[in-house]
Amino acid sequence: MNVAGLVGLVLAHFLVGLTAAQGGCSRMVTRRDIMTLSQQEWSQTASVLQRMQNDGWFRIFAEIHNREFNNIHGNDNFFPWHRRFLRDFEEIGQRYDPNFAVPYWDELRDSRNPAGSPVLSSRLMGGNGFGGCVRDGLQQGWTMSFPGPHCLVRRYDRGGQMQSWYSPEYIFSTMQRYNDMHGLRENIEFTLHGSVHLGMGGDMSALYSSNDFVFFLHHANLDRLWAQWQSWGHQWTMDGRNHFGASIGLTSALPHYGDQVGSTMQLGVNRMCFRYAGTGSRRRxxxxxxxxxxxxxxxxxxxxxxxxxxxxxxxxxxxxxxxxxxxxxxxxxxxxxAPKANTxxxxxxxxxxxxxxxxxxxxxxxxxxxxxxxxxxxxxxxxxxxxxxxxxxxxxxxxxxx
Structure with missing residues (x-):
């Protein structure tokens, strides 16, 4: 092939890639509060997750999260990387059912008494472990294979109960007070993110926390909060540093995936073919x-x-x-x-x-x-x-x- 032909081929490849990168999604799924799913919808979701477990996908995602742990926590890759990670998981699920979408847990609503949440009932995710092992709910009887064969473990941080998490009011305040990614990320990662992982305990408090599907419910909610914050005039806000101290911008590469950070910033574009029910839907x-x-x-x-x-x-x-x-x-x-005098x-x-x-x-x-x-x-x-x-x-x- 002559030089002109080679240049033309490279240019064509670049333009195709650019068009794909900037294109919208031909099909979107809606991530909903897990408590709004009907029994049939939850059964369909659970069926996909069981098949993913049978085919070894939970092991693969646990390995990835474990390996990249220091690259994606304690620095400003946190939000975009976990959005990409969840979308990767969701895309795998859609191989089994094109309607599959990761639900989210509105855990702020349950922050006063997390252990009493209906999300942790036997109908949905199951509760505390007995001898560590989860014995009811979605993942009862599952053998997790990373880092070695073991039952899915949960150990609430107060024995049979959990300490209170951060209130909706506090997280609402945080989202209003911080207009930079670095500030928002630190104040979410140090608070709501950590309290849920620690409260659940077991696998959720380990580097391979994605063994527990509660991980995906939790991070979908964190991502929903980020998407809400983005809709308040922060759509392209990206600053801060990575694990090595280097600046992060929209063109920085995400650990493991290599995708640019900017490819995750907008829902409905690139591979981010999902939305959250209700997010940003009201004026002011x-x-x-x-x-x-x-x-x-x-x-x-x-x-x-x-x-x-x-x-x-x-x-x-x-x-x-x-x-x-x-x-x-x-x-x-x-x-x-002030009450009336005769009240x-x-x-x-x-x-x-x-x-x-x-x-x-x-x-x-x-x-x-x-x-x-x-x-x-x-x-x-x-x-x-x-x-x-x-x-x-x-x-x-x-x-x-x-």
């Missing part, structure tokens, strides 16, 4: 706590929103900057809650909004910090900030509907 969604986590009850969304917007202005300015403008015209809190005590109690004071979330353990090679002082500062947040809202009389 950065002011809607319900888009971060679905509140319980028929009027839960209204209660959640009004409760935050009635916080004193200094608290909103510090913790919920996106709510400040929407709350400027509200009545003073003291006037809104009886029982009437006062029934007029107070139902809910719960916030509780301190579970801190990261020293073993977890060491395993991830986190900056110990940064973790300590984040833990202190989370406690300060709880104290501030409780002093203001805020009651969470979750």
């Amino acid at each position: 969604s950065e002011s809607s706590l319900a888009l971060v986590s679905t509140p319980p009850g028929s009027n839960g969304e209204t209660r959640a929103q009004e409760g935050l917007q009635n916080l004193p202005l200094p608290i909103l300015q510090k913790w919920f900057p996106a709510l400040v403008n929407s709350s400027r015209d509200r009545a003073p809190v003291s006037a809104a809650v 009886t005590r029982s009437t006062i109690d029934t007029e107070q909004p139902a809910g719960h004071f916030l509780v301190y979330p579970a801190p990261l353990t020293n073993e977890w910090v060491n395993m991830h090679r986190f900056d110990r002082q940064k973790v300590a500062n984040t833990m202190e900030e989370a406690r300060e947040f709880v104290d501030a809202l409780n002093r203001a009389g805020y009651k969470s509907p979750y």
